[in-house]
Amino acid sequence: MFLITSVERDTGIGRDRLRVWERRYGFPIPVRNKHGKRVYSEQQIRTLQLIKRLLDQGMHPGKLVGLSDSQLNTISQDLSTKNQLKLIINDRMNEFIDCVYCNDTQKLWGLLEQTLIQQGLKTFIIESLAPLITTVGDQWAAGHLNIFEEHFITHQITLFLDSTISKIPVISNTSPVLLATFPGENHNLGLLMIECLLKDKGQLTVNLGIEVPMDQLVMACQRYKSKVILLSFSSAYSNSGLRTELNDLAQQIPDHISVYVGGSGVKKMRKFPKQVILTHRLQNILDLDFS
Amino acid sequence: MFLITSVERDTGIGRDRLRVWERRYGFPIPVRNKHGKRVYSEQQIRTLQLIKRLLDQGMHPGKLVGLSDSQLNTISQDLSTKNQLKLIINDRMNEFIDCVYCNDTQKLWGLLEQTLIQQGLKTFIIESLAPLITTVGDQWAAGHLNIFEEHFITHQITLFLDSTISKIPVISNTSPVLLATFPGENHNLGLLMIECLLKDKGQLTVNLGIEVPMDQLVMACQRYKSKVILLSFSSAYSNSGLRTELNDLAQQIPDHISVYVGGSGVKKMRKFPKQVILTHRLQNILDLDFS
DNA sequence: AACACCATTTTGTCTATAACAAAATAATGT
């Protein structure tokens, strides 16, 4: 039913990777059409999506690819309960999650606005929004939410943050902090939360958005006379050449510019190039002084 | 300096394509590092980006790849002037373009709001916003705007449309029209403009956003009980398997559901599957009755 | 001249297998 390109797009697993898994682990083995091309079944794609979810959470192919669906599901559930234990789910969080399940936009916006006013921007983002986003991600990873439902919620939160950001007045005329993600990383909630926190602190920001090619990053850096670049990496970001790319970036920008990287996609990394600094938690951003 | 993966990401031209161009047209011929891997220069990447721009505008590799930079620039300029002739640039349009050049967000929002109030939503979108977006695209294609500048403007217009959409009250409780783009197509302004027009007509809409995998489209269709799907394709969308994908979609949804496709990415296509209908102009959307 | 139909060229994607660097894990010694 599906050619290898479709599978690549629907699962996020590259062609070469699919072929080498087929040879090494004996999965997925597609049937062939009359031209000898690989044709994958819908079931195989679903299994691959499940595998991808587990890989994104830090598992490794050798221990996943080739297992039966029920075995994979068991692993997924174990991981899911393990994650839930780490997360403190209070009443307010439950209310948010209810909105997500019911797809109730009106109620969600009401709750967001209410919580924002009650807690203030900083607390709201660190203690309410960030855990909420993590929870939604877990729900999706556990298969309790469809992708399109997760997208919908993500979009609503994005709109809320965008409108919040535009309402924060910034008086400072120091050089702006540049925010962006690398090509291949298309999650922007992390960037938006950081932008909020920085603007709240009075820091000028320029958010270049997601998937910014490196040459554009360098040019924007010159254009806006920025001294600080902030890059966000989600857990779904998998680029074996990340270190190389960070080195490239460090080479292309002047020495006095600092690059901060953050997000679960880089938290396991050690040894960064000079100029590049790892920020472990959202809170740390606030302690930084970019003057 | 750059490995083939970086080139793929920075230019949007796939690895296989780069290698086959090298074989066929003798460009780009990279040097090799000590491991025998292809290493491309920054200049080669810039040339490839220029070629990609021209390909997106309908030119063909055989007539481009291998030409010198000056020859490519000549072609680019010819095309640019040809496009400008087709476009009626009035005073208001010039004002908009000035904002784009000056990067003046405040003024841009002011102008957008003012024009929206003066012209009304329908005229605003069809006669002001759509030409503006085309013009910005042309300016980028002609190299007068950096990619990050174009992204910035696109983002501002996106925010403006999103906020406009959220302000339109919809009373109708008929089944919603589903809006989406296929994976590989990441332009959402087309979708947003259509969503505006439909909501203005009183039509309920659900915008699934960009790059929606087909299975998600099918599931959302069931979930929201939609009878109409609208897909948008920009000129940058190049997928040789588009016909196959539309066939797949037509197979996976019930017969009574219609799929409308639009945008410059499909305007040259002939012969669509049953259920799939081509809408040539934005205006046509308004004439449709989805009851 | 406009249009449909067929032949030819162009173009991108896919196949196959081997090779190897980079990342992750295990094993070792201090």
Next chain:
DNA sequence: ACATTATTTTGTTATAGACAAAATGGTGTT
């Protein structure tokens, strides 16, 4: 307990040929 080294795992790249789908050109018909 921690750093260093060996081993395994894993993803990406290389090679060249094949071929379907798209684009182009040419022919004939209305």
